[in-house]
Structures are given as C-alpha cells and as structure tokens.
Amino acid sequence: MASSATHGYTPQELMVVCAAREIRDGEVVFVGMRLPLIAFALAKRTHAPNATGLFENGLVRDTPSRELLLTMGDAPNILGAEWANRTGALMGLLAQGCANLGFVGGAEVDRFGNLNTSYIGSREHPAVKLPGSGGGADIASLSHRLAIIMAHDKKRFPEHVSYITSPGYGDGGDWRQRVGLPRGGPSAVITTLAVLGFADGTHEMILRTWHPGSSAEAVRANTGWDLHIAPDARETQPPTPDELRIIRECDPDGFWTR
C-alpha cells in the first residue's frame, strides 16, 4: 500500500482526489459520508466549481461548507445551504433522476458492484452486524452514476456479497432493467489500491488504474475473483501539489485523510 513517506500523500488523500475526478463541472452530486465530503469540496474548488451537492438530511448546497464536516448534519453544512428541507423531498429529486453522480462507501463489494453494508454472514445469525444502508441503497438505486469508495482486500471483495444492501449490476448484463431500476449503476470503485470500472455489456468490474506503489498483480491478489484488467490499464495519476494543499486545508487534522 502506498505510504505517505514514500509518496508524500496518504491512500485516503489519493482516494479523495480520484473521487473528485469523477465529478464533472455542473453536475448534481449526492454526497455521502466521510471521504466524499472532502472530494466534493476539492472538486468545487478545482475543476467543478458549478457542481451542486445533495445531502440526505435534506440539504442542497452549491458551495462547500466553511469547515470540515464529521457528519452531514454538522452546523457548518446547514449554514449557507441553498435549500434545507425534508429527506423525503431530497430523495424525490434523486428518484426523479436529478443526481448525475452518487457516492457510497461499502463494507463488501462484489464482481458486479453490489454492495453489502448490512450483514457479514447470515442475516439470522450475523458474524458482524453492519450499520445498514442509510441513504446508500437509494443512491445506488437511483443516481445516474455511482462511485464506490472503500478499502481493498480480498475479504471485502468477494465474488458474491452475502447480502445485497445496495444494488449494483446484480448478476450482470441487463439485470438492472429486468428488476425495474430506472437508470444508473456503478461506474467507479475507488480503493486503497486502485480505481476500477465496469465493462460495457457484462457490467463486470475491471481494473482501470492501479495506484503508485501497487500493481495489477497486487490488485488481482486482493480481489476474490479472477479480476480482468482493462486493455489500457495503467498507473493512477497521483495528486497534484495543489490538490493536496486543498485537501489539507479542508482536513487540517487529517481526521478523514490520515
């Protein structure tokens, strides 16, 4: 795993930069908890100044909050919001198709981008009871594109998750259309080792870039199925000094990024 000493940035900082790169200027982004909060702020301050953020407690923001957020309900997220209303109304925007991109974290992700944040092991007798969906399953169901952010190891990347909290591409192909989901599906998985995407047609996860200090072989070794590598796969572009400066201004104590 890339270390701060070797590369001058942490894995989390690189993940924030990769997440920010998923945001196109002018897009409406469903911002999740943790690293996506910083990715949104970074994107707003660099290449996506016109992006709009949706937060599931009922907020829409067109400016980043003045201070680091530990939760979306922190007071700095409410001051200066463009709209403060009900979760139901906010989710209605998502359901209509207003969110171009959504971020979710996962405990487990599988070959077709299905996420488990509910139960490790069986639901009746879980080995670990995870917190649950929050808004994640809604974001995965209803946003046009989904970016998944999580740590990368073999236990977290099983071929099939034992419980689908947030639907990805199911068992592949046109599964989403068949179950009736109106749009969307994962477009990126941003991890501590790599950035992965999903192949056209099969919608199976594929490796797009491996991080500096990692390798295609290391990523495959930490994935619980025979992970395919995109033909143009290469090393992830590292953060620029400017991006790191902004991240460190946003999170000066490194609560999320160190």
Place this chain on the structure above:
Amino acid sequence: MSVKLLTMSEAIARYVPDGSSVAIGLALEPLIPFAAGHEIIRQGKRDLTLIGPISDVLFDELIGAGCVTRVIAAWVGNVSEGLGYNYRRATERGLPHPLTVEDHSNYSIALALQAAALGVPYIPMRSLLGSDIARDHPRIRLAPSPFDGTPTLLVPALRPDVAIIHVQRADAEGRAHVWGGLGVCEEAALGAQGVIYTAEEIVPSEVILSDPNRVLAPAMKTLAVVHAPGGAHPSPVQGYYNRDHAAYAEYHEQSRTPEGFAAWLHNWVLAQPDLTAYLAHLGAERWRSLAAREKHLAAPVDYGY
C-alpha cells in the same frame, strides 16, 4: 387552547409506555433528543420499538440499556466513529437480549412515515428494487404499477405511537419552530399518533404564530412540550450549539465492552437525575466551548396585509 407543558419525566412517564413504538432522532445527525432518551432509560422503559433513519448513538445507548426489542431504521451506529457496539452485541449475540431489526433505507423509511402522514395504506417507490432490504422486509411488497405494469415496491404506512422531536423553540400550546435539515421530522410529526417536543426555548405563542410556515406540525398532534435547553447534546442544534465530536469518540471507546458501556451509562445517565445534572456533569467550560459563536439571522418575513 390547552397548555401542554410538562417536565421531561412527566412526559416520558405519561406518553412512552412499555412496548410502544417511538420515533426518535428524526433529523439524522442534528437535533437528536438525547435527554429524552436518557429519561426513557432512567424510567426503565422496556420492549420499545425504535423508529428512525439515522439516529447516531442514541439507538445504541437505548439498546445497550435494555429498553429495546425492535429497531426500524436505515442505519444504526456511531456516525463519525464507526460501528455501534451495543447494536452489534444485541444483533450478533442477543445481549442484553435479542433484537429484531427491520432494515430500511432513508427513502423507504421516509415514505413509510409519509404514508401514515398522508392517510394512505402505502406509497410506491423504485428505490431498493433488487436490494435484499426489499426482499427480506416483512411488509414492503413488490407489485406491478397498475398504470404501466413496471415493477414498483409498495412501502406500507408506518405510524409510530409517539414521535419525540427536539426543536429550537416551541410554545406551551405545543407548536414548534425547527430549522436546519429536517430529515423525517415532518413526516413523523404528522404521521405519529402524537408528538413530544423537547425545546431549547419555550416562547410566547406570538413568537411561534408570527411564522406559521416554520411550524413543524399543528398543535392537534402534540402530546407534550418539554423545556430542555441542551437536550440534544452531544448532537448539534443550529443557532444554539455545535456537535460535541469528542463525546462520540469517548462513547465509541467506552462502549466497546459491556462493562465499559455499563460504566458509561452509570456515569452519564443513571447517576444524573435530569438534564440539568447531565450538563453540570459535562462542565460549564466544555458546554460553553460548544455554543454557537456567530449569529446568522434570516431575513424577516412579513405576513401583513
């Protein structure tokens, strides 16, 4: 106009019986009625069903204290720190006793409460199609739309016995102003059988009636109003105090084991007879450090004619 002002202990004793379903922590991370929750624990309430989207550590506290047999929620844990240890012990090992979990997403629980508020049997949605939340839910049902045959999930109405909502201000007649992200406060206030408000300030009716657009629900839904300044600590209240991040870190550390949680519970809940004692125990300096540092007043609204 009836006066509904009660003390916290009266309100909880009267309106939160054993076995009832309690919607609490409805604005997600802010405005969580921790003081009400702690009074529920002190009164030894049992067999409760907790309803809330993301209620941060309050659900974990109530579960660990043995008050809860069922949770209906989208997310249970410690938002800034990670997993909820009492939630895990209850669901994984049945400690202090087994817990039934009805999993939701934020949208599905909002719609369930909204259906009750709208007086309809269900509201359809397309979220969660293909999710095991929908597959395993005891009451959410898959059905084709009668208009075009496409798959929809029908979310049946969820009507809590009582909703407990922390607000910035309320009058003694039971009308509250609340501001910030509202979460599912409005749906719950309208859909529940009745509402208990815990308020930073009790104000004259003229203040509340000066801005009816900001009133969460009409007084006819209100069971009780409790004056509870600081009653959401450690969660934030816009205009009053910020989130006490350290308190969540401390709780995460101390609740890791059942013994640690028992010590935390004694220290912060059982040994503190009421909210005033709790805040004194917190200490004036720490409490002052959380106070809002700037005023940001909204533009006045003129209802005159």
